[in-house]
Amino acid sequence: MKKIGLIAFTLTLSLAALAQGKKATSADVERFFKSTTSVLIFNENKMVDLSLKDNLTKHWKVTPLKYVDSTEFENLRTDAKNSFLGITEVRYSNDKRENPYYFLALSVGGNAANYADMPDLGFIPFGTTLDEALDNMYMLPTLLDFLQMHVQNLKMIPGILEESLRFYNKNVEELANKTILICKDDVTSGVSPERMDKKNKNEIRFVSREEIVKAVEERRPNTVVSFLVCPKGEVTARCYKMLFGTDDAKLYFYGYHKTNKLQKNGFTRWDIERIARY
Template sequence: MKRITLIFTLVLTCIVLYSQDVPTPSDLDHFLETKTLVVKDNNPLNTFDSEIQKVMEQEWDITEWEMIPYDEFEEKRTDAGYSFLFLTTVTFEKDKLEAKYKFLNVSLGGDYPNLNLMPDLVSVPVAYASVEDESYNYKLGILVRFIQNHLRNILENPEIISANVFKHYNDNMKGVKTKTLYLLPEEMAKDVNSSARIQKIYPHPFKLVEKDEIREAITNHTEDVVFLHKVGPEGTRLNARCYKILIGASDASFYYFNYHMINDKKPDGFLSKDLKKISK
C-alpha cells in the first residue's frame, strides 16, 4: 500500500494512508468527461510550474485542462467534474523505511473526505523526494506523454488493469535491442559504468550520454532511442527503492519497468542484472 501527500511546500504535510491503487472501468470512463486541473507547486522557488505548463500545452489532448494555484485545490478537489494532475510524495508502508519519492499522479475529484481517498488513475515515479527539480524537469514531457498514452491504453484494454499494471509493458522488452539505449554513466552500477563493461553484457546499440542528449531526443521524438529513467536516493540514504524504467523517446512507451531495494550488493543504479534481462 502507498501513502501519499500533495507536494506544495518544502515542508511536507502529514502523510496518510492511500486507499485505492487500481482504477475501475467506470473511473476511467468518467475521467474522459472531466476537466483536468494541473495543480501548481506553492513553493515560489520551484521550476515545476513553468515546465509542466509548457509540457501540457505540447502534449495533453485527452481532456480539457487548465493550471490552478495550490490554494484552490482543496475546494475544487470535491467537484466530480474535475480530474487532477499533480506531484505527490509517496512512501510504501510494506517497505517499513519512510523513504519518500515524488510521483506524478492523475486522480479524480469528488465528494471524498481527503486527498488519499480520491481515485488514483495512474501514478508514475519521477524522482526521490529530496532531489532538485532540475534533475527530472527535462523528462516531464515524456512522462506526461506516457501518462496520456497509458490512460488510453487501459481505457481500451481494461483487462490489463492491476496493482502492477506497468509490468505489462515488459512485453516490449525485446524491442530495446532494435534501438539505441541512452544511459547516463552516473545512473549505472559501478561494475557497468563504462562502455567496455556494458559491452561484455549488452552486445547491442547503446550510448553513454549527458542529460542534454536525452532532453534533445525527447524534444525531437527521436525514433530509434530508448533511455533510462532512474529514480533513486542518489547517495542521500542507503535503504530505499531504485526504480529503473526504459522509455522510448518517440513513442513514450515503457520498454522495461522494475525496481530493487538498495543494499550493499544492489546499489542505486541500473544493474548488470538489468542489462542481462534486456539483452535476451
C-alpha cells in the same frame, strides 16, 4: 504504498492523514475522459509555474485543463467530473527511509474521504527530493505523453489496472534495432561497457547525462533512454529503473529493487542482460 499530498514541483500541500492509495476501476477510467483536469499551481515560484504550464499547453491533449490553488482543489476533489494532475509525495510503511519519494500522479475526483483515497490512473516515479524533481523536468514532456497513452490503454485493456506500469515490460521485445542510451551514472558497479558488449544483441551505449537530456529534447528517432529514480548516498532505499522512447514516449522497461550494502542503486547486470537479449 502511502500517498500523502499533492504538490506542484515546489511546495507540499498536506491534504490528509496517511492513507493507503486506491486502485482505479474501469468506471473511474470512463469518468476521466469526461472530466476537466485541474493542475495545482503555486504563485510563489513563477518560473516553475510557467514551465509547467508551457509543457502542459504543448503536450496535454486528452482532457481540458484548468489551474487551481489549494483552496479550489479541496472544493473540487469531491466532484466526480474532475481529475487532477500533479506531483505526489509517497512513503512506504515498510521502508526505513523517512523522506518521501515523488511521483507524477493522475487521479480522479469523487466521494473519497481525502486526497490519499482518490483513485490513481497513473503513478510514475519522478524524483526522491524536490531538487531532483526539478532537475528531471527535461523528462516531463515524455512522461506527459506516456501518461496520456497510458490512460488510453487503460480504457482498451482493463487488465493494466492490476499490473500498472509492469504491464509495459512486454515492450522490451521491441528494443531490437533501437539505440539504447543508458546514463553511465545510472548503472551499478557490476556493469561496464566492456562486460556488457559481449552480451548485447542490440545497440546499448553508456553515455553522459547531457547526452540523455539532448536525446529527449531532440525526440531522437528510434532511440530509448534510461530514467533512474533512486536516492543518492542512501544504503537502503527503493531504486526505480525505466526506459522510455524519445520519439514515441513508450515505456519499454520498468522495474525496481531495494538497495543494500551489496546491491547498489542503478541498472543491474541482470537488468542490462534482459534489455539486451532481443
